[in-house]
Amino acid sequence: MKKIGIGLFFIISAASFGKITPGNSLISTRGNVSYISNSGELKKINSKRVGINIRVAMGMQLEMISGISYGASGVNKTISGFYIKVKNIGNVEDIYEIYLIKNENKKLIDDTGLLKPGEYKEIYVGSEGLGDTIENYEVQGISLRNPFVTKSLRGTYIFPSLYYDQGDQESISKRKFYVFNIERQDTSVKFDEEISKVKLIKYQGLGYKGNLDMNINYTTEDLEANSGDRIFYKLALINDEESYIRDVSIKDTIPNNTKMSYGDYSISPKGVPCYRIVNKQNFSKIPVVPLEGTQGDISITIPKVESKDILEVYFNVKID
Secondary structure, eight states: OOOOOEEEOOOOOSTTTOOOOOTTOEEEEOOEEEEEOTTSOEEEEEOOOEEEEEOOOOOEEEEEEEEEEEOTTSOEEEEEEEEEEEEEOSSSOBOEEEEEEETTEEEEEEEOOOBOTTOEEEEEEOSTTTOSSOEEEEEEEEESSOTTEEEEEEEEEETTTEEEEEEEEEEEOSSOOOOOOOOOOOOOOOOOTTTOOEEEEEEEEEEGGGOSSSOOOOBSSOEEEOTTOEEEEEEEEEEOSSSOEEEEEEEEEOOTTEEEEOTTSSSSTTSSOEEEETTTOOOEEOSSOOOTTOOOEEEEEEEEEOTTOEEEEEEEEEEO
16 A cells, blocks of 8 residues: 655644634623712722633634645646645634545544644645545544544545545534633622722623624623623612712723624614613713724713712623
8 A cells, every 4th residue: 555645834824813812711800980979088999800701612624725836937837635724713722633534544644733723734645645546535633632523524636636625524512621720819899888888880791793682681790701702891880878979980991802892883782882870861972982993991980970870881892
């Protein structure tokens, strides 16, 4: 049996894939407010920090490319063999083993080495031993981090170098996950009820895959999300003092691994950053906010918040 010629040629590129938030990342943020009490004191408080854990997503992309080389004159010429392009389309680093299968005979071609999310490697398979007639082959990639994550291509190799794809198969099983450890610190903030009856509470909700049509279920609990999901934030300032507070300045920050989103561009919790006094006024647009697709601070100053009033601030972001 002739040996299959194998050559290595790889190009690493993450830019073309775009930034992906790594699996098990923690997106964490909290709001803060400063105000002047009726007695003239300047006071500052923070909300409890809320967090989003990014789920681990694993996957690969396989592509067959005819072998092409360039002559001295710069004219393309076909050479025998083909390339297998293996790309990490998950959100964690991974290594993939690539196999060539013919007539139930399975041969390891190579592994990709460690690929970061969005990176790829091209592995050249020479035609020696592939035969000089039409042959049916299957190329299979298997994740070394999770063997239940596989990708296969079936096709016909026509001597010397043409490859016609006849379909692909993919298996991503949720029965087994590669476990990553993550360290987290207690981010709770305690309020001293005897010092102030003004509270700032931060809520969050999710729109899966950026969905704007679903109802938003706000919570103060940590959540799990995927790259591309949308996070809806709400800050609620509750004035339980017996008198008004003034010069109320609320500020929050677009967290890491996310970008400012204007949603459906309405002046509402699903649109541009906005605020309202509950049961007293409709939503108003916050005048100065980060540009869509960027990061920065969300801030608004209200001259006065009356006793028992609730001031709400809304904005949303998309996870990279």
